[in-house]
Amino acid sequence: MQTTEAMQYDNTNDMQVMIARVEAYIYERTGKKVRIVFNNMARFSVHFEMLIKAHEYVMNYKNTKK
DSSP states (O other), X not given: OOOGGGOOOSOOOOHXXXXXXXXXXXXXXXXXXXXXXXXXXXXXXXXXXXXXXXXXXXXXXXXXXX
């Protein structure tokens, strides 16, 4: 995983990139490492929507923090 400073915070539709960015943001803000796992296919669409919203939040935070 890339360091937070080295990441480019532009739009992406790559799920692994979004997960990495959200995980890095949580670690940066809380000091706690988390791992986002999609293992319930019945709820995939709901969880993916939450990931999209979390990624948008992270992008806004990073892009306005400069």
